[in-house]
Amino acid sequence: MDVGALVPPIVWQLRPKRSMKLYESYDYALADSHTYEDPGVVHVVAMKTEAFRNALLSGHHTTVNNRQTVQNMFVLSYVWRDIPLDVLEIGGACGASYFELNYFLPGRINRWHVVETSTMSAAARRLFQDDRLIFYDDLEAAASQLKNLDLLIAQGVLQYVKDPLGTLETLLRLGFAFVYITRTQVGEGIEAPIITKQVVNLSGHGPGPVSWEFVDRETSQPLTIVPFESITSRVSVGHNTVYSFDEAENTCMKIGSRSVRTKTIGFLLEKVRQ
Numbered sequence: 001m002d003v004g005a006l007v008p009p010i011v012w013q014l015r016p017k018r019s020m021k022l023y024e025s026y027d028y029a030l031a032d033s034h035t036y037e038d039p040g041v042v043h044v045v046a047m048k049t050e051a052f053r054n055a056l057l058s059g060h061h062t063t064v065n066n067r068q069t070v071q072n073m074f075v076l077s078y079v080w081r082d083i084p085l086d087v088l089e090i091g092g093a094c095g096a097s098y099f100e101l102n103y104f105l106p107g108r109i110n111r112w113h114v115v116e117t118s119t120m121s122a123a124a125r126r127l128f129q130d131d132r133l134i135f136y137d138d139l140e141a142a143a144s145q146l147k148n149l150d151l152l153i154a155q156g157v158l159q160y161v162k163d164p165l166g167t168l169e170t171l172l173r174l175g176f177a178f179v180y181i182t183r184t185q186v187g188e189g190i191e192a193p194i195i196t197k198q199v200v201n202l203s204g205h206g207p208g209p210v211s212w213e214f215v216d217r218e219t220s221q222p223l224t225i226v227p228f229e230s231i232t233s234r235v236s237v238g239h240n241t242v243y244s245f246d247e248a249e250n251t252c253m254k255i256g257s258r259s260v261r262t263k264t265i266g267f268l269l270e271k272v273r274q
Contacts, residue, residue: 020196020223022256026162029197029222036160037119038219040202046123048206049094053128055208056103068155069100071182071245075268076101076108078242079151079178084110086146090171091116091157094124095133096207113142143174152176156183164193164226168234175271179239182266183247186228189261193230196255198223225253225262239269 023029034041064070079085085108089097092114102109114135116124121135129135136142143149152171158164158181172179187194199220203210210216235241248264 019254020199020256022258023195023197023222026195026222026224029195030162033197033220033222035221036117039119040217041205041219042119042123044202044210044214045093045120045206046127048208048210049096049099049124050127052096052207053099056099064104067247068183069104071247071266072097072101073104075180075243076105076151078268079180080105080108084108085150086110086148087112087151087153088143088146088149088174088176089114090139090152090154091160092153092155093120093206095128095135097153097155098133100207110148111146113146115139115142139170139174149174149176151178151180153180154182154184158231159185159224159226160198160221161224162222164224165230165234168231172234172237172239172269177271178242179235179269179271180266181235181269182245183264184231184266185223185225185262185264186231187225187260187262188228188250190225190227192227194225194255194258194260196223196225196253197221225255225260228263228265231265235267235269238272240272242268242270244268 023032076085087109089112092098093116095112095114098109098112109132112133114121114124114133116135116137118137121137124135134145152174154171158168161167197220199218201216202219203214203216245266246263247266250261250263253260253262
């Protein structure tokens with residue numbers, strides 16, 4: 001089933017507004033980027049997540065104001081089977097998704113493990129970790145410490161890792177009952193991955209706005225656009241697609257001398273029972 005979608009605000013903020021450079025390899029793009037280990041990214045994400053969590057804890061946050069939140073709530077409700085879920089989130093930053101879903105859907109989450117870069121996970125561990133929300137910089141360790149492999153989430157992750165398709169296969173092999181991939185940018189009409197660099201403002205990272213006195217600057221991360229078909233061919237191995245999500249309007253990106261048609265997709269997969 002395809003579920004139509006509007007673009008969540010964060011995707012609008014991160015959409016490139018200029019011609020983008022084409023790189024021969026991920027390593028070349030990485031050498032020319034700030035990466036997600038940029039201390040500025042870690043600082044602004046932690047700062048915004050703290051404000052976001054505190055707003056939820058105030059008890060006055062009753063408006064669901066973006067499509068991504070609605071979709072996430074739908075997925076968590078679909079997967080929930082009357083027993084609180086154990087969740088592993090890849091690239092979950094400082095836990096904003098956990099705070100939001102735990103607020104809007106109380107009682108659905110047992111434990112929520114986040115896998116992040118070493119710099120981000122260290123900051124998140126210091127500021128936000130408790131007995132239910134735990135941060136790791138190692139995938140296998142994070143998965144092994146869950147009692148049940150109920151749900152794996154990767155939001156806006158695959159296009160920013162060195163090997164998106166290999167990473168997807170690794171995630172699927174972990175054996176989670178459900179796998180939820182969302183905010184994944186893919187290319188249409190291309191035969192091989194295209195590697196470029198995303199250049200955005202620091203203020204575009206993390207949930208919500210920054211304070212008025214925040215001093216903004218640009219930051220950058222390698223970005224790999226893989227063919228749409230290469231993603232769909234892999235998710236069908238050992239899993240059934242419960243829902244697929246069209247998460248944004250198709251766009252045309254200027255990368256080097258090429259015009260690349262892209263779209264943002266998501267899907268909820270269920271492991272085939274043996």
